[in-house]
Amino acid sequence: MSRLPEFHAAKWDEPVVMELGRPGGRGQIFPAPELEIKETIGADLIPASMARKDRPVLPEITEFEAQRHYLHLSQMTLGMMGVSLFGTCTMKYNSKTSEYATLRPELAEVHPYQHPDTLQGVMGIMHDFDHILRSLSGMDQFIFQAGGGADAAYTMAIVARAFWADRGMLDQRTEMITSIQAHPCNPATAAAAGFKVVNLPLEDNGYPSLDALKAAVSDKTALIMINNPDDMGIYNPEIKEWVRVAKEAGALCFYDHANFNGVMGKLSARELGFDACMFMLHKTFGAPKAGGGPAVGAFGCSDDLAPYLPCPVITKSGDKYVLDDDRPKSAGKVREFWGNVPQVVKAYAWARGMGAEGIELASDISVVANNYMDKRLSEIPGLEISNPDITMNRMEMTRWSFAPLCEETGIGTADVANRMADYGIDPFWMSHEPWIVAEPFTPEAGELWSKEDIDLWIDVIAKIADEARNDPEMVKAAPHNQPVAQVNGDVFEDPEKWAMTWRAYQRKIGA
Amino acid sequence: MPTETKSHPWMALSAPGAIDEMLAKIGVSKVADLFEQIPQDHYRKTPLDMPPTLSSEMELRRDLVTRLKRNEDCEANLSFLGAGVWQHHVPAIVDEIVGRTEFATNVWGSYQSDHGRNQAWFEFSSQLGALLNLDVVQLPVYSWGCAIGHAMRMAARMTGRNKVLVSQLSDPERLSVIHTYCQPTQMAGSIDVITIATDPTTGRLDLGDLKSKLGDDVAAVYFENPAYLGTIETEAAEIARMTRAAGAETIVGVDPASLGVMTAPGDYGADIVTGPVQPLGVHMQCGGGAGGFIASRDEERYVRTYNGFLVSIADTAKDGEFGFGLACPHQNSYGMREDGNDWTGNSTYLWAIAGAVYMSLLGPEGFAELGRLIVSRARYAARLLNDIPNVSVTWPDGHFKEFVVNFDATGRTVADINDALRAHGIFGGKDISGEGLKLGQSALYCVTEVHTAADIRRLTDTLKEVLA
Numbered sequence: 001m002s003r004l005p006e007f008h009a010a011k012w013d014e015p016v017v018m019e020l021g022r023p024g025g026r027g028q029i030f031p032a033p034e035l036e037i038k039e040t041i042g043a044d045l046i047p048a049s050m051a052r053k054d055r056p057v058l059p060e061i062t063e064f065e066a067q068r069h070y071l072h073l074s075q076m077t078l079g080m081m082g083v084s085l086f087g088t089c090t091m092k093y094n095s096k097t098s099e100y101a102t103l104r105p106e107l108a109e110v111h112p113y114q115h116p117d118t119l120q121g122v123m124g125i126m127h128d129f130d131h132i133l134r135s136l137s138g139m140d141q142f143i144f145q146a147g148g149g150a151d152a153a154y155t156m157a158i159v160a161r162a163f164w165a166d167r168g169m170l171d172q173r174t175e176m177i178t179s180i181q182a183h184p185c186n187p188a189t190a191a192a193a194g195f196k197v198v199n200l201p202l203e204d205n206g207y208p209s210l211d212a213l214k215a216a217v218s219d220k221t222a223l224i225m226i227n228n229p230d231d232m233g234i235y236n237p238e239i240k241e242w243v244r245v246a247k248e249a250g251a252l253c254f255y256d257h258a259n260f261n262g263v264m265g266k267l268s269a270r271e272l273g274f275d276a277c278m279f280m281l282h283k284t285f286g287a288p289k290a291g292g293g294p295a296v297g298a299f300g301c302s303d304d305l306a307p308y309l310p311c312p313v314i315t316k317s318g319d320k321y322v323l324d325d326d327r328p329k330s331a332g333k334v335r336e337f338w339g340n341v342p343q344v345v346k347a348y349a350w351a352r353g354m355g356a357e358g359i360e361l362a363s364d365i366s367v368v369a370n371n372y373m374d375k376r377l378s379e380i381p382g383l384e385i386s387n388p389d390i391t392m393n394r395m396e397m398t399r400w401s402f403a404p405l406c407e408e409t410g411i412g413t414a415d416v417a418n419r420m421a422d423y424g425i426d427p428f429w430m431s432h433e434p435w436i437v438a439e440p441f442t443p444e445a446g447e448l449w450s451k452e453d454i455d456l457w458i459d460v461i462a463k464i465a466d467e468a469r470n471d472p473e474m475v476k477a478a479p480h481n482q483p484v485a486q487v488n489g490d491v492f493e494d495p496e497k498w499a500m501t502w503r504a505y506q507r508k509i510g511a
Numbered sequence: 512m513p514t515e516t517k518s519h520p521w522m523a524l525s526a527p528g529a530i531d532e533m534l535a536k537i538g539v540s541k542v543a544d545l546f547e548q549i550p551q552d553h554y555r556k557t558p559l560d561m562p563p564t565l566s567s568e569m570e571l572r573r574d575l576v577t578r579l580k581r582n583e584d585c586e587a588n589l590s591f592l593g594a595g596v597w598q599h600h601v602p603a604i605v606d607e608i609v610g611r612t613e614f615a616t617n618v619w620g621s622y623q624s625d626h627g628r629n630q631a632w633f634e635f636s637s638q639l640g641a642l643l644n645l646d647v648v649q650l651p652v653y654s655w656g657c658a659i660g661h662a663m664r665m666a667a668r669m670t671g672r673n674k675v676l677v678s679q680l681s682d683p684e685r686l687s688v689i690h691t692y693c694q695p696t697q698m699a700g701s702i703d704v705i706t707i708a709t710d711p712t713t714g715r716l717d718l719g720d721l722k723s724k725l726g727d728d729v730a731a732v733y734f735e736n737p738a739y740l741g742t743i744e745t746e747a748a749e750i751a752r753m754t755r756a757a758g759a760e761t762i763v764g765v766d767p768a769s770l771g772v773m774t775a776p777g778d779y780g781a782d783i784v785t786g787p788v789q790p791l792g793v794h795m796q797c798g799g800g801a802g803g804f805i806a807s808r809d810e811e812r813y814v815r816t817y818n819g820f821l822v823s824i825a826d827t828a829k830d831g832e833f834g835f836g837l838a839c840p841h842q843n844s845y846g847m848r849e850d851g852n853d854w855t856g857n858s859t860y861l862w863a864i865a866g867a868v869y870m871s872l873l874g875p876e877g878f879a880e881l882g883r884l885i886v887s888r889a890r891y892a893a894r895l896l897n898d899i900p901n902v903s904v905t906w907p908d909g910h911f912k913e914f915v916v917n918f919d920a921t922g923r924t925v926a927d928i929n930d931a932l933r934a935h936g937i938f939g940g941k942d943i944s945g946e947g948l949k950l951g952q953s954a955l956y957c958v959t960e961v962h963t964a965a966d967i968r969r970l971t972d973t974l975k976e977v978l979a
Contacts, residue, residue: 017634017871027872028602030880033887034964040894045886047745047909050774057641060874070608070868076627078620079613089618093521097568101575105586112798113592113941121581135560147653150856158691170697188844188854194698197849235548268555290861291617291628333687335654336595337798353571355564358519364542365524371545372533393545421624450523482623484827487834491825495811498823498838500647501640504809505824
């Protein structure tokens with residue numbers, strides 16, 4: 001058992017910024033227009049009907065007061081400063097070298113409409129990284145326009161739309177098939193793109209049956225969207241047959257590679273038969289998550305689908321990198337410009353820093369670390385692994401359950417998550433909807449953390465399980481060492497009380 | 512046999528012996544045993560083909576910097592490019608705060624362990640709400656175009672109608688995203704995007720044409736203020752009135768950098784407001800600074816149709832204390848999969864923090880000064896450009912930071928002129944000649960607070976030389 005840290009979070013009692021400062025306080029000053037400008041053009045440049053008359057109700061604080069306020073807020077954010085084994089998100093070290101490189105004016109202060117001759121450096125990086133992803137997946141072309149994994153799923157949906165429209169079959173190919181265990185973004189983006197969603201249920205072996213798939217596919221199927229392994233850590237060994245069956249019915253096959261970490265360098269989406277796949281650069285490829293983006297869903301596909309990709313596509317002609325915007329069959333854009341370019345550069349840096357050998361080792365380590373966790377977690381009373389009948393070693397993450405502990409003590413997964421932070425440990429990921437496993441949690445160690453980190457994390461879980469038995473009220477009331485006490489969730493569904501801005505709060509609750 | 516590994520600075524368990532210690536606990540003898548779920552014939556046959564490894568930080572840094580230095584940037588050159596990403600001053604404090612590792616590496620904890628980040632998010636919405644004079648601001652989506660697309664889909668859900676009206680002088684980049692979101696007519700839930708004519712003498716919407724198209728099938732009218740080509744929509748209140756009378760929603764797109772001097776959209780009848788977050792303290796980053804906000808009044812019918820994250824202030828278990836959390840968390844795709852409102856996921860939330868810091872630094876006076884400076888310098892640039900023989904500014908008055916410069920009388924193409932300017936270290940305005948706007952050989956110039964009078968004279972002097 002590790003010695004558990006006597007942690008206490010910073011608690012600054014920091015007011016909302018709107019309450020800081022005093023009238024006349026200034027954090028930024030802009031110069032007046034030059035004399036020659038004033039003399040040439042005069043004043044009153046905004047037409048009267050559009051000239052602002054009120055003074056926006058913003059804080060009036062000094063530069064230092066702003067700096068100190070937001071530093072305090074950063075200190076009241078645990079943000080992976082403890083141990084974060086946050087499943088489905090593949091927590092990695094985010095190299096400061098690449099962070100600093102992307103802050104240089106050669107990237108921070110460049111405009112996407114500059115002439116391509118002036119952007120050869122970054123285009124070269126993106127081109128080379130495209131080829132690294134091609135090698136990892138077997139696909140023929142990647143683009144980076146999608147602003148996250150969900151946006152890459154949406155990219156797949158609109159590429160499929162354009163593919164079927166080009167064949168005059170959009171009226172017929174109206175269905176997307178996925179698993180009930182797939183990430184919600186797959187059904188949600190397909191539905192937003194206009195497809196009807198068919199969800200396949202899971203069987204006892206942890207994945208949908210081949211028979212269910214066969215019953216679902218037809219000449220209406222536009223595409224299937226599937227991840228493998230899933231968030232339970234279970235690998236569908238029939239996936240090649242799945243792809244064969246779907247393609248036999250004419251459908252496109254999309255591999256959601258959100259859970260790529262355990263199979264990096266081992267599997268190739270294309271060799272398994274898939275037409276397209278996506279990688280999350282802010283997860284698997286070492287770019288920071290930043291609390292939810294800027295992120296990148298790198299979307300890759302076969303030559304058959306490439307004509308339908310959103311523009312621009314970066315290509316190479318002779319010694320020059322080219323922005324290819326002339327793709328008449330393109331599905332259109334999912335977002336303006338080329339994507340979150342600095343994140344692509346950071347992912348390239350990660351891939352170069354790891355190299356082929358490092359990537360293969362990271363995949364091994366992530367699966368070793370997860371199975372070590374499974375072993376130790378299985379020794380803690382009150383915890384239960386998902387699909388307990390499946391005894392094979394899991395992949396890089398495993399879904400676990402506090403159901404037995406909850407039955408015994410009334411302490412469930414949300415209570416444990418709240419309590420973990422009291423030990424300086426980042427709360428875990430529970431589960432995406434629907435909760436197939438009761439009181440779920442989903443740890444994933446990845447390749448970053450040391451054995452000591454992982455042991456500490458598990459010891460904290462064991463300690464909280466003990467606390468649940470000895471002092472359940474204390475756990476229910478957790479956290480106790482955080483910047484604030486438990487937030488009252490009732491507010492969030494109550495139109496009379498919710499307040500998304502300070503003005504709304506003042507109107508509803510009063511100053 | 513011990514597992515052989517090469518120690519790597521980013522992987523603690525790559526140190527010799529670590530893996531074997533764990534394998535012993537698991538009870539297997541080698542790593543390969545752990546992959547028993549994967550059938551042998553699933554393994555890839557082709558080996559990875561990767562460039563050489565740069566595991567030393569020193570070598571990696573050199574590679575990155577050497578390659579990035581092949582770019583030309585807008586600090587070393589004088590740039591007049593805008594149209595969706597604009598060069599603005601980014602205060603140093605913003606860079607410090609968004610670079611804080613707690614914010615940069617953060618993912619998702621509890622409302623308590625994420626308290627500081629959630630407060631920063633709430634402060635983004637609160638300050639932007641103060642600029643817009645609106646009570647609800649959602650955390651930003653991927654981009655302005657995406658924000659418009661979601662707003663149109665919100666309007667369609669609210670009204671049950673399937674047509675939206677947009678200006679014929681729309682940005683093709685944003686319009687492409689809008690078309691993607693509104694989807695082809697064969698698909699379920701598709702929305703028709705219809706264009707409204709503009710007045711050729713002003714660039715503003717033609718209200719007669721708008722009126723003729725405002726049928727009972729129109730879900731929303733979308734217009735920008737300032738518009739894509741920089742013009743200010745002086746009849747905004749009348750457009751909103753006409754739209755409301757037709758039972759449709761008024762969606763407006765605004766530039767937050769203009770809101771110190773331009774009327775808040777909440778004050779002229781906008782129902783849903785969108786805009787870019789990049790002007791609020793985010794570097795251009797080759798377009799990687801994009802992000803888009805969506806805002807509205809605090810009415811339940813709007814709040815219940817949002818697609819993403821709404822951060823609300825709330826009380827806590829301790830008397831007199833406040834915290835933050837997500838309002839209406841179950842209506843998005845995390846809560847309801849395909850039955851949720853559109854979809855959400857990782858977005859551009861770090862830029863919400865950048866925006867919070869930026870707005871707190873500027874305050875009411877900073878925004879007023881910024882707006883005055885931008886419009887003054889832009890108007891001055893337009894005046895000087897218009898004075899150059901054979902060069903004319905299409906709508907010389909009534910614009911904010913962007914304006915159209917026409918080169919037809921020079922007999923040269925914009926592409927040709929921009930090539931010549933670039934040889935002098937100047938990036939000319941965006942070439943809009945090929946955008947089907949019927950404006951001839953024209954460029955969209957962007958002038959902001961970063962452009963001094965001397966910069967503007969350098970542009971016009973160089974242009975005279977280039978055109979001579």
